[in-house]
Amino acid sequence: MDVSAVPNIKQYINGEFLEADSNEMFSNISPFTNKEINQVAKGSEVDIDIAVAAARDAFKHGPWREMPVKERLNYIKKIADLIEEEAEEISYLESLDTGLPISQTKKQAARAAENFRFYAEMVNSRLVGEAYQVDEAFINYTIHKPVGVAGLITPWNAPFMLETWKVAPALATGNTVVLKPAEWSPLTANKLAEIIDKAGLPKGVFNIVHGFGETAGAALVAHPDVQLISFTGETKTGSEIIRNGASTLKRVSMELGGKSPAIIFDDADLEKALDAVVWGIFSFNGERCTANSRLFVQEGIHDEFVRLLKERVDNIIIGDPMNPNSEIGPLIHKEHFENVSRYIQLAREEGAEVISGKIPEELKEGNYVAPTLLLNCRNDMTVAQEEIFGPVMAVIPFKSEEQVLEMANDSKYGLAAYIWTTDIKRGHRLAQKVDSGMVWLNSQNVRDLRIPFGGSKNSGVGREGGHYSFEFYTETQVVHVSIGEQSIPKFGVKKKQQITASEIR
Template identity: 70%
Template sequence: MSSFAHPEHVQHYINGQFVESASGKRFENVNPFTNKVINTVAEGDKEEIDRAVKAAREAFDHGPWRTMSVNERLSYLYKIADLIDQAADEIAYLESLDTGLPIKQTQKQAARAAENFRFYAEMVKSRLHGEAYQKDNDFINYTIYKPVGVAGLITPWNAPFMLETWKVAPALATGNTCILKPAEWSPLTAHKLAEIVNEAGLPSGVFNVVHGFGETAGASLVAHPDVQLISFTGETVTGSEIIKNGADTLKRYSMELGGKSPIIVFEDADFERAVDACIFGIFSFNGERCTANSRLFVQSSIKEQFIDALLERLPHIVVGDPMDSNTEVGPLIHRVHQQRVLEYLKIAESEGAEVVSGHVPIAYRDGNFVPPTVLLNVTNEMRVAQEEIFGPVLAVMLFDTEEEAIRLANDVKYGLASYIWTNDIKRAHRVAQSIEAGMTWINSQNVRDLRIPFGGAKYSGIGREGGHYAFEFYTETQVIHVAIGDTPIPKFGKLKV
């Protein structure tokens, strides 16, 4: 893996060309494992956003993308998927280098990214069709789905390549043009995606990438009057600011925001599987996962057995070099984020929780490591039970009855995901339907089927992505009414004879 090279400098990709910022400004991209500079990145601002939007607007209004045949347009998506497959090892390496995610996990993300393009190509062919409604012999009314225009896609730094393709694929498949604003902490694979798109030969302006900071490049993209769509994945406060900043231009928004997801383990659960799922759900992806089961509610009757099992496994979780295939937890994305997570461990102690942490080898002290951590003696009103920590930290709480489990699980502002473990199938359905969450898994870890909708309730988001549900966001539904009979038309202003 280490044989792959990374670019010494990352440029924007605008109107089919790799370009510098007009200002000449750059920022440094830092390796989370060593905290050494990987490379520099062009820092985009309003001017680069304006250039990218102009290119995307021209490509949509006057270019061939929207008007070419569906099969021709989708052929580009299949070519992008093939090129991703060919570069999968390089993409996994760049992703681990940039984010600190273990290479064993980024390899799976690269494969998933290619699948995103093939999946949406197939979905457009099989599901993007209208309906017809005939009214007697007088009218036929039918619907068609049209691309909306220019999409602004703002993506996070956790699993960046997969999440970028998850937005780009449906945007392009439905005929929109787009500007991708990747997270400034993880620019490498966004740049690789631009290289792949360029190699695939998409018409100029259809796909653009502007690097930079949310306060400047991101805000300019959101506020731009020629951008009709904003798809954002990230933190809830940022999502709220985005909606405010773009309010004057009446955009469509798709918001996949924060989470504080519960995992509820009843006494009759398949014990070993529940332990495995709980550990995987919070410690995979370094805990930097929006759907992580960061709040464990375990029934009091099995509390000692379940907590003992967690704590027994904790020191055996392999923390280390993200490029090592044995590593299960790597460094967090950035020193700033590491300090934020560590501050929550101090808050937990101040609130009366017991902090039990795993082990980080001393050789890795230069990295942004937070050891896998379990918080005991937590109550649901504590900050560590209510606020999204976004790291490898599990808050453990107890419940006695089904009703109490539901009440505690819902007593939080977020509602993205939830997990239920019980062998009582009636109870499983009752509890699942009572949880305020966009997604619930029963007796399962976090697994994704691309056909299902993805999104949250309450402060966890607006709208749904995934499957054909993404078409509601990326397309405009037009109704066309056709008179086929001679139904009389009311006459206004008829002259008297």
């Protein structure tokens, strides 16, 4: 993996690529070699202030929110076209930066272009108001207006796609943006800035400040001129963002952690269920918020299903993320590798049987964790309750529908769930009782861009996706119009004195 041609990264503010105000840089480290890829401008509160001022000025005085919708959406479509043109480089940079296998990052680049094209269509077809007539006296109607400066804080897993997932609806609805990408994955965020710059958006409409969460991220959250904060990441950070942004009454959208259950009944199509749960936990190196990290298998098929799981784990290809045949690459960062490894050791201490693949000797410099099964688990174990965010799945047997529902819901998280059964009545019944924002019934994790995405409990606040994003990225304003004669109460008007008959005489 040649990193010699990767340039250093600057901030992108007000249409220019700039050094940080402090001129400080930080190292971007390869997950494959743990050596430096490049240097990145280290943003601070000062850089956030400059970026927010540019975005605020572009919103208040620039052409973006006032330009005809068709013209604005032409920019959005142009960004999509440019992403498609640059898809090969984007997928390469994503794999280089994150360790995700390139066969998977190629699909993410395509999905990113689709995000922009989709929201260009949605604004045209679904960003509509309603009208309410009251007899012949009034017509009340609603319109959707952009809110202002959107602060977007994005994670390091599938960063390019998740950045576009937020940037596309924010821009398409007329807001301006300050993006703070994850410090562990800055390469494709910078590529997005280059693409948007090439698309020719007005200055200040889109800005990026690179840096650390506790400095640049915290400053963005607390800034009084930022009206919206959309965050994807871990639950602890999400709760801190809500707390820190409360004093300025920001709108917040939080897509947080998960410990999603997959429930396999003994009447399920086992081959399809096996394909789905293996993909669901081991693709994206297990660094996926909707991963089925808790697997509940009914007792009648438990032993056979575990046998098949072991075979699959043995056959998963661990390799260089640039190799198109690789199915598992290195975890994003040494710190995260150590955290996932700590959970695997904890599983042993808690009494689980740990089944894990082997890391080839030539990959030992990277942050590799082999696909891992935790057998003989109980739902109250730490490894079954806390989000590990790696290629690690806890396997738990169950007897009845009632028992598995109780265990599935016995978690602080509620992002996703997966149910496999040929008893469709049971499938619907259980799906509606599981505490999660999303449920897949007899399906792997596939998603239509039109549906809402989000979780319950500690897995998030609000919904984004489809027209549901408009509730967050736009202000609904009501206009009341009088169309008939009205009787308006008179206040402060001196009443005329009545004249009596005796006064006339």
